[in-house]
Amino acid sequence: MNEExxxxxxxxxxxxxxxxxxxxxxxxxxxxxAAQKAARKTLAKALGIGQPGLxxxxxxxxxxxxxxxxxxxxxxxDRLAEETGRKPSEVMREAITLYVNLLP
Numbered sequence: 001m002n003e004e005x006x007x008x009x010x011x012x013x014x015x016x017x018x019x020x021x022x023x024x025x026x027x028x029x030x031x032x033x034a035a036q037k038a039a040r041k042t043l044a045k046a047l048g049i050g051q052p053g054l055x056x057x058x059x060x061x062x063x064x065x066x067x068x069x070x071x072x073x074x075x076x077x078d079r080l081a082e083e084t085g086r087k088p089s090e091v092m093r094e095a096i097t098l099y100v101n102l103l104p
Contacts, residue, residue: 054093067092 016022030038054062069077081088 077088077091080086081091084091
């Protein structure tokens with residue numbers, strides 16, 4: 001199926017559901033643990049629960065960033081996290097905070 005809405009596909013899907021037929025799963029169907037994780041995430045968002053924001057003065061979700069690291073730095077972050085009983089994200093967050101607070 002292409003990115004445009006395929007109305008025929010959805011009408012057929014609706015017909016199958018109304019007639020209690022088991023429709024074929026779509027190309028993005030999730031199963032097992034992946035489906036459970038996605039469902040929990042969707043419900044938590046809908047109910048307004050889940051991880052609290054990192055900034056108590058700013059309501060809502062905290063912004064998310066992604067960064068690629070050289071393997072040796074990534075390994076050092078993992079080792080430091082394990083040695084200090086923290087998550088790698090906490091180690092990276094602290095390192096970035098220290099760095100940006102040193103800047104003028």
